[in-house]
Amino acid sequence: MSNFSNQSKKAKPIINKTVLKSSLVAGAFLFSGINQTAQANTKSIVAVEPLVCDVVSAIAPPSTPVTCLIDRKQDVHDVRITPRQAQTLKSANQVFTLGSEMTPAIKKWLDNPLTVVVGVSAIEIDEHHDHDDHGDHSTAKHDDHDDHDDHGEGAFEWAGVFDLSAGTYKWSFAKVDGDYADPAMKMVILNSDDIEASEELAKELLGSKNSETKRNNDKLVAQEKAYFLSFNEKKDITTFTVEIKKAGKYAFFTEHMPFEFEADEHFFKDVSGDDVEPIAQVPDEGDHHHHDHGELDPHIWHDPHNIIKMGNVISKNINKKISFFDRETKKVLKERTQAVNSILEDLDLWTQKQVATIPTDRRTIVSKHKALEYYGDAFGLKTMSLLDFIGHSSSLKPQTISAVLAELKEENVKVLFAEQKPPSKLLKNLSRQTSTSIASNQIYVDGLMPTGNTVSVAVHNTCTIVNSLGGGCDEKEGNELEGKWNSLINP
Numbered sequence: 001m002s003n004f005s006n007q008s009k010k011a012k013p014i015i016n017k018t019v020l021k022s023s024l025v026a027g028a029f030l031f032s033g034i035n036q037t038a039q040a041n042t043k044s045i046v047a048v049e050p051l052v053c054d055v056v057s058a059i060a061p062p063s064t065p066v067t068c069l070i071d072r073k074q075d076v077h078d079v080r081i082t083p084r085q086a087q088t089l090k091s092a093n094q095v096f097t098l099g100s101e102m103t104p105a106i107k108k109w110l111d112n113p114l115t116v117v118v119g120v121s122a123i124e125i126d127e128h129h130d131h132d133d134h135g136d137h138s139t140a141k142h143d144d145h146d147d148h149d150d151h152g153e154g155a156f157e158w159a160g161v162f163d164l165s166a167g168t169y170k171w172s173f174a175k176v177d178g179d180y181a182d183p184a185m186k187m188v189i190l191n192s193d194d195i196e197a198s199e200e201l202a203k204e205l206l207g208s209k210n211s212e213t214k215r216n217n218d219k220l221v222a223q224e225k226a227y228f229l230s231f232n233e234k235k236d237i238t239t240f241t242v243e244i245k246k247a248g249k250y251a252f253f254t255e256h257m258p259f260e261f262e263a264d265e266h267f268f269k270d271v272s273g274d275d276v277e278p279i280a281q282v283p284d285e286g287d288h289h290h291h292d293h294g295e296l297d298p299h300i301w302h303d304p305h306n307i308i309k310m311g312n313v314i315s316k317n318i319n320k321k322i323s324f325f326d327r328e329t330k331k332v333l334k335e336r337t338q339a340v341n342s343i344l345e346d347l348d349l350w351t352q353k354q355v356a357t358i359p360t361d362r363r364t365i366v367s368k369h370k371a372l373e374y375y376g377d378a379f380g381l382k383t384m385s386l387l388d389f390i391g392h393s394s395s396l397k398p399q400t401i402s403a404v405l406a407e408l409k410e411e412n413v414k415v416l417f418a419e420q421k422p423p424s425k426l427l428k429n430l431s432r433q434t435s436t437s438i439a440s441n442q443i444y445v446d447g448l449m450p451t452g453n454t455v456s457v458a459v460h461n462t463c464t465i466v467n468s469l470g471g472g473c474d475e476k477e478g479n480e481l482e483g484k485w486n487s488l489i490n491p
Contacts, residue, residue: 156206159282172261214227308341343455367417368424418439
């Protein structure tokens with residue numbers, strides 16, 4: 001018994017302090033790695049534009065949350081970042097955007113080190129020199145966007161001329177979906193019947209720091225001074241009284257689009273509560289807003305190879321945020337990126353086959369503004385912008401009609417493509433006065449359709465163009481590519 005007892009005592013484990021310390025350090029290190037992985041995968045990725053959000057969602061691992069900042073119904077050119085959206089941007093782990101060329105409102109966020117630009121200013125754009133009839137459409141060539149007025153900092157987005165009798169009127173700003181489009185805006189009221197002639201003065205006044213602050217129920221009169229209109233966040237509607245002392249024509253210049261503040265009621269009414277409509281406005285009714293793209297054409301995604309480059313930038317930056325220890329997530333990211341690239345290569349080949357069915361003498365796309373040059377460059381189609389030679393006005397002069405007719409005849413143009421539904425007043429007037437039909441389907445040039453994905457909008461646009469120009473579009477293969485893309489977004 002004594003021997004057994006002694007052996008038991010000897011068998012008592014001895015703790016090696018050095019080994020224990022090493023184990024604790026290793027365990028702590030491993031836990032730290034796991035914790036980093038958890039943190040990386042729980043923080044949100046924010047994609048500013050709907051198109052970018054779609055591409056990011058297709059590439060990012062399913063475990064990585066992706067937030068779409070801007071709704072598809074909104075025009076990214078004219079959107080204003082709300083306080084709620086600003087908070088979303090601040091709390092994001094990463095932000096992906098096309099950049100200020102496409103979305104001017106994102107400009108102030110570009111200095112944020114977490115913001116990654118995937119648009120025209122950040123990637124090398126393909127040059128398609130094999131289409132001799134189109135010349136060199138490199139990035140440097142996309143600088144002649146005469147259709148977009150440069151309003152610059154502190155300038156106006158909208159101007160309207162009203163023919164007003166002496167008296168008082170109500171100009172209201174309403175919350176839409178629970179928020180004002182912006183908490184404040186500037187306005188200038190001038191005794192003028194000519195927007196263009198008053199534009200420089202309006203810009204100067206809007207850009208000046210010498211503005212007069214007005215709040216709910218305050219009075220506005222025509223004067224050479226800008227008003228700073230502050231909206232009451234506690235009220236659903238902020239209303240200002242406009243006093244017209246002498247009958248005449250008055251030009252209103254606003255920092256934001258007044259239509260953005262319309263909920264159930266028109267923004268401008270007379271003392272009887274009847275709507276007051278402008279006799280002239282810029283942009284014109286139903287037309288696309290004025291957009292200054294600067295020296296770069298931002299519509300790069302109409303060439304599938306450019307989307308591949310966008311995706312590669314997205315994938316590279318997401319990869320940086322994934323913990324070194326999370327090898328499985330890195331693998332998934334790589335596989336999804338490869339799948340996206342494969343689908344886009346197939347989309348490019350499919351588009352080439354469809355365009356090839358168009359008669360060679362009818363390969364001209366005529367649309368409102370320059371947004372399909374990358375598409376035309378990639379697939380051998382000539383593109384024409386109506387705004388290049390008819391301007392923004394929907395009132396077409398005889399000499400303008402003659403010039404348009406000559407151009408359409410020279411290019412054998414039989415159809416015009418609308419960028420909105422219903423077509424703008426300008427396009428309908430042009431169609432009627434030139435006897436040129438409008439394609440039955442609209443084309444989507446600034447982003448995604450109300451439903452669908454990056455591939456589906458490309459398939460839709462191609463089939464609309466091809467069928468309208470006398471070719472024959474086979475949608476079956478295109479729809480299959482759309483399904484493959486959708487399976488990445490909704491696994």
